[in-house]
Amino acid sequence: MRLGLLYSGGKDSTLAALLLEDFYDVTLATAHFGITDDWEHAERAAERLGLPFERLELDESVAADAVDRIREDGFPRNGIQRVHLAALEALAATDEFDAIADGTRRDDRVPTVSRAQAQSLEDRHDVEYVAPLSGFGRGAVDRLVESTLDVTVGPSEEIPRADYEAELRAKLLAEEGPGAVAEYFPDHDQTHVTGRR
Amino acid sequence: MRLGLLYSGGKDSTLAALLLEDFYDVTLATAHFGITDDWEHAERAAERLGLPFERLELDESVAADAVDRIREDGFPRNGIQRVHLAALEALAATDEFDAIADGTRRDDRVPTVSRAQAQSLEDRHDVEYVAPLSGFGRGAVDRLVESTLDVTVGPSEEIPRADYEAELRAKLLAEEGPGAVAEYFPDHDQTHVTGRR
Numbered sequence: 001m002r003l004g005l006l007y008s009g010g011k012d013s014t015l016a017a018l019l020l021e022d023f024y025d026v027t028l029a030t031a032h033f034g035i036t037d038d039w040e041h042a043e044r045a046a047e048r049l050g051l052p053f054e055r056l057e058l059d060e061s062v063a064a065d066a067v068d069r070i071r072e073d074g075f076p077r078n079g080i081q082r083v084h085l086a087a088l089e090a091l092a093a094t095d096e097f098d099a100i101a102d103g104t105r106r107d108d109r110v111p112t113v114s115r116a117q118a119q120s121l122e123d124r125h126d127v128e129y130v131a132p133l134s135g136f137g138r139g140a141v142d143r144l145v146e147s148t149l150d151v152t153v154g155p156s157e158e159i160p161r162a163d164y165e166a167e168l169r170a171k172l173l174a175e176e177g178p179g180a181v182a183e184y185f186p187d188h189d190q191t192h193v194t195g196r197r
Numbered sequence: 198m199r200l201g202l203l204y205s206g207g208k209d210s211t212l213a214a215l216l217l218e219d220f221y222d223v224t225l226a227t228a229h230f231g232i233t234d235d236w237e238h239a240e241r242a243a244e245r246l247g248l249p250f251e252r253l254e255l256d257e258s259v260a261a262d263a264v265d266r267i268r269e270d271g272f273p274r275n276g277i278q279r280v281h282l283a284a285l286e287a288l289a290a291t292d293e294f295d296a297i298a299d300g301t302r303r304d305d306r307v308p309t310v311s312r313a314q315a316q317s318l319e320d321r322h323d324v325e326y327v328a329p330l331s332g333f334g335r336g337a338v339d340r341l342v343e344s345t346l347d348v349t350v351g352p353s354e355e356i357p358r359a360d361y362e363a364e365l366r367a368k369l370l371a372e373e374g375p376g377a378v379a380e381y382f383p384d385h386d387q388t389h390v391t392g393r394r
Binding site: 001018019022023098099104106107115118119122128129130131132133134135136137139140143144147148 | 198215216219220295296301303304312315316319325326327328329330331332333334336337340341344345
């Protein structure tokens with residue numbers, strides 16, 4: 001069975017790949033808008049894992065809508081949620097996969113995929129949606145990452161990664177300058193996977 | 198990391214074991230009340246999987262409460278849910294494991310473990326609770342079972358298994374006769390795992 005996994009090069013989506021790789025032919029798919037080349041970080045992480053990689057180009061209107069939402073809200077959560085759902089839709093719509101997946105965890109506030117959203121995706125696209133980490137809390141994920149992956153950790157702006165946030169930050173930076181990025185995106189540490197243990 | 202997985206010998210808990218075995222030292226733990234010897238079916242399934250097995254004896258008052266609840270309700274759902282939560286508590290309380298797990302699926306109506314219940318278990322027992330199938334729907338589970346396990350399928354009363362239902366049925370049968378079992382437990386097919394593919 002072919003499975004496409006939304007992939008950022010971060011620890012969650014990498015751990016999701018390890019959980020799935022014995023059961024599916026996993027392709028790591030990184031969604032991007034063509035704003036930056038940050039998807040290349042995910043491609044390199046995929047090479048180090050030894051799993052096939054592909055880019056999933058999303059319409060730039062998805063980024064524009066997300067940035068508008070972030071500006072309105074004053075925080076990124078709902079904007080990022082929109083992009084994630086759009087990425088799952090786009091991945092399902094490629095018709096390349098029997099199953100699609102992401103790295104959402106039990107305790108994630110964003111992105112989240114409700115049971116109803118999962119069922120709707122599956123029914124409309126005749127695909128299975130699986131979220132292998134959705135039954136793992138933060139502590140369990142951290143311990144599994146520690147035992148299976150080599151990672152680097154640091155502030156968002158210094159860690160190479162390919163999640164939606166990087167491109168949305170770049171778009172905000174271009175449109176409104178560094179103040180807007182600092183205002184809307186609170187400081188938090190990110191991880192980037194450098195290899196398997 | 199040592200993980201105890203609530204195990205019935207059925208397809209869901211067996212698939213959960215396969216998903217976890219590369220990441221944890223998995224012990225299959227079958228909860229029972231000492232009403233019947235049905236736990237032996239789970240022990241045999243565990244032997245065929247090549248994973249360590251242990252019995253988890255629950256107080257018979259748990260079965261008595263569950264049967265009372267099933268009688269009151271006229272259907273087994275809430276009674277089985279109680280037993281499942283009691284089994285998770287008992288498994289966590291053994292203090293043998295860094296993590297405990299079960300085979301609950303995304304679409305299960307029962308048993309279910311809410312995010313709040315999971316967090317409470319983890320906090321009170323200093324253990325991780327993981328539900329590796331909770332991000333998989335019925336279709337995805339069925340396809341994975343097909344590709345990884347040999348199973349037999351048949352009506353509940355003919356399939357050897359070791360879930361709580363078997364003992365609760367036996368208790369009802371002893372107390373009220375076959376009519377009560379037929380009344381409270383609707384016909385449905387069960388699966389029993391006979392080996393890995």
